Amino acid sequence: MKSGIICIIPVFVTWIMTTDAQNSFEEVLPSSCTTQSLYFDFGTLSCRNCSTGQQVDTSGYSCSCQSTYAQNVQSPRRLQCTLCPSGLTTPDGYFCATCSSVSCSCAATESLTVAYSALGTATMSCTSCSETYLAGTGSQSCNPCPDCESVCTASGTSPIYTGGLCFNDTLVASLRLASVPTSTNAYVNENLVAAYGACMADKAGIKNQTACASLANMCVMEQYSLDASSCIQYQAANDDELDFADAVEWREGRLPWLYYEIALNDDILLDDTITEVYNFSPDTVLDLVVAQYRANGTFLGMASVQNGLIQLCQDKSTVSNAAYEFGTEFASSCTLSVSDLLVSDVADTYYSMYLRYISTAGSTLLHPVPVLVSNYEGDTGTVNQESDTSEWQLVSRFFLVDTLSLNSASQIQYAYYLQLDIELKPATSTGSIYPPLLHVTYQTASTDAGTTVEAIFNVHYIASTFDQREGLKISMSILGVLAVLYAAVEASGWRRRQGLPFIEFNTIVHFVIYTISNAANMFFVVMFGYTFVLLFYFKGQMIATTYVPANNSYETYLFFVFICCGFVFKAISVIIMIFKQSFVDIFFLDWERPRSQQAAGDADKISIWRTYFIANEWNEIQTSRKVNTTLQLFIVVFFLEIVNFKNFALLNASTELNPSSDIYTPAYSDLLRFGVSMSVFIVVELLQLIYFKLIHERFISDRMRDFVDLCSVSNVSVFILSQQAYGYYIHGRSIHGKADTDMSEMNVMMKREEEDLVPRRGLETGSDKQVFELLIPPKMRVQYDKIYEPLQQQIRSQPQGNGGMGRDTNVMNDQMRAYGVMKKFLTSFLDHGLKDLDYRVREKLFLEKILGIEFQDSTEEAFFTIGDDNSFADILFYGNEFALFLFDVLLFSLVDYGSENFLLAAVLTYLVGMLLRLVRNQLSRHNLAKKTLIDKRFLI
Structure with a gap:
């Protein structure tokens, strides 16, 4: 403890002196200053002793002279008490007095009159005057004392009377009162001199703390301006120093702490x-x-x-x-x-x-x-x-x-x-x-x-966000590198599936496309991981260790930028995905043979309705999702708004879902709100996926499997090329050899299949595998295009509303001949009937499944790769659930970020999803009619 600080007994606020604690005080109640000689010094927040002849006044915050002591009227800055020989003082306590009566006890109709002399003594007597009078220059006056300018100006040589206080010539010289600058503030100008003069005292003396507090308040009034008169005088009162280093220095100075x-x-x-x-x-x-x-x-x-x-x-x-x-x-x-x-x-x-x-x-x-x-x-x-x-x-x-x-x-x-x-x-x-x-x-x-x-x-x-920022940097760096590397692998796979021997401009373009798609995934994964961990630790902590960055913080700004970039990137990738899916090459291969040949021209005539039926089913499953998006959004809003999971995002320590309406509800954290909403979104999505995968698709209906079964029953295969050298094949050739039959015969055929009396449905003998990924050689693609191009030229020449149906008989005959050639070409290929063009069936390697790339060289022959039974869904919404889910959640979060309204976010997400499905359906319907010669009027 610095010398000069003396605490007598336990005090209201006692200085704790340690090397690490310069600004803390030990608290006791004001009642601790209970003895007659101790008062609470509110200027230094401590208990102090009254001097000899003094006692604690009624406020408990200062001293006053004892009844037999008179206070020096010309020492307002420092209490000075003088013992009166007579033992009597005037009622105001400023003068020793003598009394004309024995006890100066006046009657009820009288008042005690005080006659003051210029020598600082007074004679008291009882008169009918109800005022306390002051004898100025030998004559009695009716001015109460000590707020008496006449006494002040009559004593000494050059006293100053200001603010109701009297400063004699000695005080004026020592306090530099004459040099106090004039303030532009009327209140300060009127009271500054008195406050400053009464506050000033020796270090060892007892300051007039009320006056010091008044001086400090004037400086606060004037915004602590260093040019303000009150702040200049505060500095002068502090020995021309402006500030205090700590509470120790403040308590030694015994002035209010301002700076x-x-x-x-x-x-x-x-x-x-x-x-x-x-x-x-x-x-x-x-x-x-x-x-x-x-x-x-x-x-x-x-x-x-x-x-x-x-x-x-x-x-x-x-x-x-x-x-x-x-x-x-x-x-x-x-x-x-x-x-x-x-x-x-x-x-x-x-x-x-x-x-x-x-x-x-x-x-x-x-x-x-x-x-x-x-x-x-x-x-x-x-x-x-x-x-x-x-x-x-x-x-x-x-x-x-x-x-x-x-x-x-x-x-x-x-x-x-x-x-x-x-x-x-x-x-x-x-x-x-x-x-x-x-x-x-x-x-x-x-x-x-x-x-x-x-x-x-x-x-x-x-709270310090250094660790959070470092975690974000590390996560972004690692996942960013992985995203780019995986984009390079995807671009390489795309190049091979296009049959391109070298890297060229289109490969680079697709590398960029894959990079932004992976970047969107990375942004979401990092931001969700960050906000989820933040939510978990913030709401789960019992002892405060971390806090959520503010909504206007750098971290929240980064979050907004990353989510915006993620949404834009994912929107671009989804649009490109829809565009690619809507322009695949697709051909429905009908294996049905006519039962009889009535005439030479009727040899190839079979029913077209089975093909129309398959085409419509294909059209319907184009925008099927693995989950029910309407149900998804409804459940998410239900838990967030009705069950009030959104209250987990409030910026307080509470985890109550339904707090009382009488208590304060803080603002939501943008970061926590994202963490909560995305957690609910992901959980609901996962539960739907589990239900549809383990229950619905096994025991109720699997739309992809149902479509494959329908192809088998209809005796129609589907040949799809999503890229130049890559595509899918759904083997729908009926094991019964026909499908154009009545209900009775169909039931018999299905019964035989149930009893395992017929071969298996797979492409290969004894196999059930009907879905394959294709990797075809360049010469097959050339032949495919050679057959298909005239067909497409004829289609493009038709009026737009006709789809694939031409009205000109010659044109329609050309189309049918091209269609027949394609059918014979594909059936011959599938039946290993082409001498220079064959294929092999193989299992997909584990690494190929992981990387999404094929290692085989398809320069000379084609490969039918056995993979997932639903692999063809990659060109449908069904096989791109993660991309669409990510698009939904990013859109949902962005709308909520801007509106702080989960219901509005759900509605807009639903509407945008409907728009995407509508666009996808329209484009795919047009492409289906164009590539399969099916009139759009037959596509429901």
Whole structure:
């Protein structure tokens, strides 16, 4: 402890001296200053001794002269008491007196009259005058004492009478009162000299703390401006020093603490003195108290900030007190009438704030809360609005409403914006915080009738995001590299499936397309992982270790950028996917043979309705999804809005889904809101996938499997080329040799198949495999195009509304001949009937399944690869569920981010999904008619 600080007994706030604790005090109640000689010095927040001849006054905050001592009227800055020989003093206590009567006990109809002399003595007598009179220059007057200018000016050579106080010529010289600069502020100009003169005292003396507090309040009124007269005099009262380094120096100086030393900002803001552990469960309350002062310096005592004491926006206590529940991000704003501010209890009241906490030793301590006034003007301009904390000027006192300081009587000053920042220490100091920081922004307002103003009060939590940022960087780096590498593999696979021997421009374009698609996946995975972990740890922690970045933080900005990029990238990839799927080459190969040949021209005539039926079924499954998207969105909104899972995203420590309407509801965190909504979205999606995969598709209906079965029953195979050298083949050749029959015969055929009396349906003998991935040689593609191109030329020449049907007989005959050639070509190929063009059936390698690439060289022969029975769904919505799901969730999250409305997000997501399906259906319907010669009028 620095020398000069003396604490007599346990005090209200006693300085704790350790090398790590420079700003904390041990708290005791004011009643601790109970002895007759101790008073509570509110200037230094300590108990102090009254000197000889003095006693504690009725307020308990200062000393007064004992009944037999007179107070020096010309020493207002320092209490001086002189023993009166007669043992009597005047009623005002400023003069020794003699009494004409024995006890100076006057009758009920009389008043005690005091006749003062210029020598500082007085004679008391009983008269009928009801006033206390002052004898000035030998004649009696009716001016009460000591607020008596005549006595002041009659004594000494050049006294000063100001603010109701008298300063003799010696005091004037020692206090430099004549050099006090004139203020432009009327209130300050009227009271500054008196406050400054009464405050000044020796280091060892007892200052007039009310006057010192008044002087400090005037400086606060004038926004702590270094050019303000009151702040200049405050500096003079502090031995020409502006600031205090810490509470030790402040208590030695015994002046109100206004300015912090700028060079120590980092030490102040990152002070690790506060050792209390703050919990999320059970909730811990931030115990903040304020020392309150009137503008004239009168001390109003210490009070808790609970029940909205420093909040201009008044509300019920359950709401206003929520601001101090640890972990609750609090924000309130309101519009107030200026006329109400003028008469409010907080008008012209000044505050110094402290955090009360429990030390490791079990003592109750107070820690001063620094204040950052955004309006503060330093030597280089407004410095407190800069991000560089080393330039900030921290202060310790603030006000809410000031009606005195402005020159214009039609204006007031008020605290438009207050924000309390609570910063958690790094995880190594679990549950601990740095000293809170109070931000204050002042504004002026007119007092004209009907004028209203806005007031804001926030409590904001800050935690180090270094680990989070590092985690994001590492995740993005690793997954970004993997995304690019996988895009290179996909581009290589695309090149091989196109039959391209070298990398060329189209390969590079597809590499870019695959990269942005993988980047979208990466952005979602990283952002969901980040927000989910944040949600899990934030809501699950009992002792405070982390906090969610604010909605205007750098992390939230990155989140928004990544989600926007992810959505744009995924939208591009989905559009390209739809475009590719809508222009595949597809051919329905009917294996049916005519039963009889009535005429030579009827040899190839078979029913077309089975092909129409397969085409319509194919058209219907084009936009089938693995899940029910309408049900998906309904369940998601139900859990978020009805069950109130959205409340997990509130910026507080609570995990209640249905909190009481009487308590405060904080804002939602954008990050937590994404984590909650995506968690629900993913869980519902997974549950649907599990249900459809394990139950619905096994025991009720599998649309892909049903389509393959339908092809077998209809005796129609489907030959698809999604790329130049790659595609799919669905083997629908009937094992019964025919399908164009009546119901009775069909039932017989199905019964024989159930009893295993017929061969298996697979392409190969004894195999059930009907779905294959194709890898064809270039010569087969050339032959395919050679047959198909005339057919397509004929189709393109038809009117747009006819689909694949030509009305000109010659043209239609050409089309049918081309169709027949293609049919014979494919049937011969599938039956191994082409000499120079054959195929082999093989199993798909594990690595090929993982990478989505084929290792075989198909230059000379084709390969039918046995893979998943639903592999052909890759050219349908069904096989691209993840891409469509990702598109949905990113769109959902973006709409919610902008509107904070899950219902609106669900509706827009549904509408956009419907639009995509509509576009896909229209394009695919047109392509199907174009490639299969089926009139669009037959495609329902």
